[in-house]
Amino acid sequence: KFSYAPQLLLVDGGKGQLGVAEQVVRELGLENEIPVASLAKRFEEVFIPGSSKPVEVPRGSDALFMLQVIRDEAHRFANRFHRELRGKAMTTSSLDGINGLGAARAAKLIKALGSVTAVKNATLEDLALLTWLPEPVAIAVYQRFHS
Incomplete structure (x- = not known):
C-alpha cells in the first residue's frame, strides 16, 4: 500500500x-x-x-x-x-549462534570435516569422534541441522 x-x-x-x-x-x-x-x-x-x-x-x-x-x-x-x-x-555462517561454538571452534570443525556442508551432513557419531569437541556442543551442532 x-x-x-x-x-x-x-x-x-x-x-x-x-x-x-x-x-x-x-x-x-x-x-x-x-x-x-x-x-x-x-x-x-x-x-x-x-x-x-x-x-x-x-x-x-x-x-x-x-x-x-x-x-x-x-x-x-x-x-x-x-x-x-x-x-x-x-x-555469516550457518554455524553462527550455536551454543559453545565460537569462531575458532567453528573453523576447527570445518577444517576437520572438510566443509560446512560436511558439518551439516555429519551424524552425531561423526561429531562424537572429534575428541576436542565437547559433547553438548556436538549435540547442539547436530540439532541445528537435523531438527
Whole structure:
C-alpha cells in the first residue's frame, strides 16, 4: 500500500518489461490509478502502453535527463542493497549462534570435516569422534541441522 499513489511507474527496460509491469498493475487493480512507462537503455527509448513505437523524447532534453536520473538512482540503490546483502552473507555462517561454538571452534570443525556442508551432513557419531569437541556442543551442532 502507498501512503499516496505514485504519479508514474517507470520500468527499466523495453516493451517486454513494460508488458510485465502492465500485467502486474492490472492484477493489482491499479491500471486506472498508476500510469506505466518504460525506459529502454540502449537507445534511451520511452515506451508507453498501447503504442508499439517509442515516444519521441528529444535527446538532451530535460525530460529525458530526468528519466535517466531516476533510472540510474534506482540502479544505484538496488546495487548497494545487493552489495550489502552479499557482504552480510559473506560474514555469516550457518554455524553462527550455536551454543559453545565460537569462531575458532567453528573453523576447527570445518577444517576437520572438510566443509560446512560436511558439518551439516555429519551424524552425531561423526561429531562424537572429534575428541576436542565437547559433547553438548556436538549435540547442539547436530540439532541445528537435523531438527
